[in-house]
Amino acid sequence: MQTVLATAGLAPVFTTALLNDAVAQASPLRAGAETRGGMRRIYEADAEIFAEGDRATTFYKVVTGVVRTYKLLSDGRRQIDAFHLPGDIFGVEAGEEHRFNAEAVTEAKLAVHRREPHALAGDDGMLAREVVAAMMRSLERAQDHMLLLGRKSAKERIATFLLGLSQRMASRGAAIELPMSRADMADHLGLTVESVSRAVTQLEREGLIELPPNRRAVVLRDVRALNNLAD
């Protein structure tokens, strides 16, 4: 059942299963979510997909849902390097082992690909090309994210994050479902839960964004101003 929103302007955009539709319509840039090969597997929310140190015999492509990949410090500090949306490929490794952990954020359907040469050779090498392209996109995102982590303020981080999400999720207008918790956002943006909450609230008070009562979605009200913050 969907949330009934108090704010009139919000109601129409939030009342449907945004996320699942977004999945189906994956952005054109992200080479079709209609992956042909690969065994499908479904993970429930928060299920582990693989862990750091696991043998990397397979890699994955998100079909539906959202996945997080992260690293941990010995004392438990966590850095989520990326959220993977439908169409995204993750778990590709240079070495024998996975270098980070992967978990489902929401229930997620994944296409699992063996790393064997022939698996890639099939399909006319299409998959191989796709994997390389995916790696380059990961690298670009990582570079942008280093700029965010190294040099942006909390408010700027939130603005950047929301703009990025809205571009990657086929969002209806400027409305975005937030599939991940504040804790996940915090560990992605190098902040604490409280700082994320405060920055979001601040952007809301300034009128740049708008949130429904359950706070798990965002409407970008002033994209210009948000872009200014994100730089």
Next chain:
Amino acid sequence: MQTVLATAGLAPVFTTALLNDAVAQASPLRAGAETRGGMRRIYEADAEIFAEGDRATTFYKVVTGVVRTYKLLSDGRRQIDAFHLPGDIFGVEAGEEHRFNAEAVTEAKLAVHRREPHALAGDDGMLAREVVAAMMRSLERAQDHMLLLGRKSAKERIATFLLGLSQRMASRGAAIELPMSRADMADHLGLTVESVSRAVTQLEREGLIELPPNRRAVVLRDVRALNNLAD
């Protein structure tokens, strides 16, 4: 556009089992600084190699010296995403344009490679494999660096940075030359010059490292303790 690579000029070489080979041989390939192909060019310290937005018709491999690649925010804040040492490849782009700036840190000799498909096809695709392997290494470093930027303290950042440098530079024992200024280190580690200086001094007082009077080199005195800090 189906794959990003269509515009990369690299597409033809990224086929079939190529990726797996590159993956398998990732580390060993890194060794050879003795690049055969590519025109040599020498840049003096602080010379611009390319700028964000420049057409990415070439990519580079460091022969001697050190290079920094960085991004800027509109107000001048800078994030150095990586320092490139001899053997490292940089400037490979998915799109038409360079997405960051590159400058020589020290005087640097670079091997310049055209992005044309045939240039890569030659040499038995060796260079192509090397480029893919280089990208994967860049991605791994970027992921590690995000953990540093998002979750480590100033002291931990310095420890991590010094350990990484010592592993990458063919260092005489535990002694490392620091080719870059404190400002460069700061913009790489997401700190200010002063914070870098203080953290270095602190590690020195604690006996983990030792510096010469000119402060442009470091001896790692207690690698164990440093690793503990870096996690």
Next chain:
DNA sequence: CGTTCTATTGAAGAGTATCAAGCCAAGTGG
């Protein structure tokens, strides 16, 4: 030796983290 550039050190301030309630939406069981 003086100039210049870089690095260090000090004092004060800002931004974010930490600690601690409180709030609200959603789910549970009587």
Next chain:
DNA sequence: CCACTTGGCTTGATACTCTTCAATAGAACG
């Protein structure tokens, strides 16, 4: 259908790390 519980989000007060501003010290070069 309504307390009651639960988990996630927000808000407040305070602490702390790092930044900012400012000055000094030291190395390199002519």
